[in-house]
Amino acid sequence: GAVVSQHPSRVICKSGTSVKIECRSLDFQATTMFWYRQFPKQSLMLMATSNEGSKATYEQGVEKDKFLINHASLTLSTLTVTSAHPEDSSFYICSAGGQSGYGYTFGSGTRLTVV
């Protein structure tokens, strides 16, 4: 089945620094990937839709200059949290797939802690 690999699984960074999260489709090509954020005890909230070879589409309220998305190939999308602040601490999850109408595959998530 479709496999999505997300890396790193955990990262701790200092305030003001940037962090890059990678999302790879291992056995299929993904023209579209999605990035979600999940705060404790809350549901997943869509942040942006990543499109290969074009600009990402951001949901309302998500700062595109803070959350940089690059989808330069059919198997890799990256999310960079720039100038991270403690309030950016969250669980970030990517997803891709949906081939033949089957459900999306999600990455295992990245736990970001900004100190």
Place this chain on the structure above:
Amino acid sequence: DAKTTQPPSMDCAEGRAANLPCNHSTISGNEYVYWYRQIHSQGPQYIIHGLKNNETNEMASLIITEDRKSSTLILPHATLRDTAVYYCIVSQRAGSYQLTFGKGTKLSVIP
């Protein structure tokens, strides 16, 4: 995407069937019902989906009412590893369509 309504939590005895309901009264004709689950601190896992016919796979069964306004996910023999938050989502056929997650149902399987 149409909205869904699920009970916030449910308990199920280990070995028994878990029946998780979902209301989606505003579902459109071209929207599917998808079920995912999220075990603590992991990414969501696809379980099953359907349009209007009942579906079964190795994980679960999906029963959709004839008017498509509600559905039930059935885990036939719940185990402790099935403890998770279960999300019912309606969406157009997967591909480039985003999935909008509600609050889901927290299923606790009790020994």
